[in-house]
Amino acid sequence: xxxxxxxxIVVWIVWxxxxxxxxxxxxxxxxxxxxxxxxxxxxxxxxxLAVLYLLLSAEFVAAAQVLVYAGAVMVMFLFVxxxxxxxxxxxxxxxxxxxxxxxxxAAGSIFLEIIVAVALKAGGRxxxxxHVNSTFGSPGWIGRLFLTDHLLAFEITSIVLLIAAVGxxxxxxxxxxxxxxxxxxx
Amino acid sequence: MSGPGVAWYLGISxxxxxxxxxxxxxxxxxIIVLLSLEIMLNGGNLALIAFSRHAHNGAxxxxxxxxxxxxxxxxCVGLGLVVAIHRRRLALDVDRLSExxx
Numbered sequence: 001x002x003x004x005x006x007x008x009i010v011v012w013i014v015w016x017x018x019x020x021x022x023x024x025x026x027x028x029x030x031x032x033x034x035x036x037x038x039x040x041x042x043x044x045x046x047x048x049l050a051v052l053y054l055l056l057s058a059e060f061v062a063a064a065q066v067l068v069y070a071g072a073v074m075v076m077f078l079f080v081x082x083x084x085x086x087x088x089x090x091x092x093x094x095x096x097x098x099x100x101x102x103x104x105x106a107a108g109s110i111f112l113e114i115i116v117a118v119a120l121k122a123g124g125r126x127x128x129x130x131h132v133n134s135t136f137g138s139p140g141w142i143g144r145l146f147l148t149d150h151l152l153a154f155e156i157t158s159i160v161l162l163i164a165a166v167g168x169x170x171x172x173x174x175x176x177x178x179x180x181x182x183x184x185x186x
Numbered sequence: 187m188s189g190p191g192v193a194w195y196l197g198i199s200x201x202x203x204x205x206x207x208x209x210x211x212x213x214x215x216x217i218i219v220l221l222s223l224e225i226m227l228n229g230g231n232l233a234l235i236a237f238s239r240h241a242h243n244g245a246x247x248x249x250x251x252x253x254x255x256x257x258x259x260x261x262c263v264g265l266g267l268v269v270a271i272h273r274r275r276l277a278l279d280v281d282r283l284s285e286x287x288x
Contacts (some may be wrong), residue, residue: 011189019198026202026225030209035217042221045202049228052198055189056239061231061247061254068254069224073261080265081217084272089215103211111204118196132239137247145244153248157255164259171266 011055018051033088039077046070058137195236202229214279216271220264227257 021044028041046069053062135141146154202225209222231250238246271278 008189015190015194019194022198023201023205026205029218029221029225030205030213035215035221038218038221042224045225046228049232052195052232053235056195056235058235058238058247058250061235061250064251064254068258069228073224073258076261076265077217077221080268084217084268084278087215087278089213089218100212103208106211107204107208110207111200114200114203115197118193118200122193132242136242136244141244142247142251145248150245150248153252157252160259161255164262168262168266171263171270 014051015055018048018055021045021048022052033090034086035081035089036078036086039074039081042077043070043074046074056137057132060137060139060142063139192236192240196233199229199232199236202226202232214281216264216268216278216280216283219280220261220268223260223264224257227253 025041025045025048029038029045032038032041046065050062050065050070053059053065206222206224206226206229209225210219213219213222231253234246234250234253238244238250268278271283276283
């Protein structure tokens with residue numbers, strides 16, 4: 001009993017820490033003027049989200065989050081930011097424009113709408129069961145689901161990734177060809 | 187183990203989604219717009235995984251992995267566009283990139 005309540009307290013402490021880091025780094029991504037710092041804050045956001053996924057016993061998704069997002073995608077972001085060069089932008093400079101006021105109002109109303117919908121529609125019924133299988137969220141379980149129940153989603157995901165890779169190559173090579181043509185004509 | 191309930195996770199996910207929406211609407215640098223889009227997608231992912239745990243059903247985690255793949259491909263195309271814009275010596279400002287004409 002004491003051990004269970006101690007584990008409970010540890011879960012709450014980890015949840016509060018990860019949740020606070022998640023929210024703070026999310027705000028930091030939006031408010032930093034240097035895109036390099038924004039990308040670094042997003043890495044922190046993804047890492048703390050992975051901790052939250054672990055608390056929800058989604059181990060494979062947490063590992064994929066760290067590998068795919070915080071590893072591959074963010075390296076790509078940092079590479080492009082380094083290639084383009086950090087361009088400072090002060091989003092809140094010069095007083096509030098009507099555009100930023102409208103954006104804050106729109107984002108706040110989206111937030112409130114979700115909260116109200118969750119509270120009204122599912123307020124009392126959102127307590128998950130304490131017991132969870134030991135296989136829940138494990139790689140083997142996810143793999144079995146992917147290859148049995150969700151095979152179509154798996155295949156379509158691979159096609160989407162292939163199309164994106166082809167699109168990236170075309171976007172990169174097209175401009176190169178165009179600049180080559182300009183160089184040859186001039 | 188009974189930690190925080192699903193509603194707490196949904197609160198975090200709603201806040202993340204709102205923050206990302208604010209970034210998409212306010213910022214003008216397309217790279218930061220893409221970063222804010224990632225925050226919105228992650229807010230959705232967190233809600234999916236919380237509901238997956240709540241309903242004890244794996245479909246939510248499968249969907250979250252699919253969202254992750256879609257986000258990776260979106261970043262691939264989006265950063266390709268940013269690099270193409272940069273090569274054309276155009277301004278990296280979504281307010282000034284209002285024409286699709288090459």
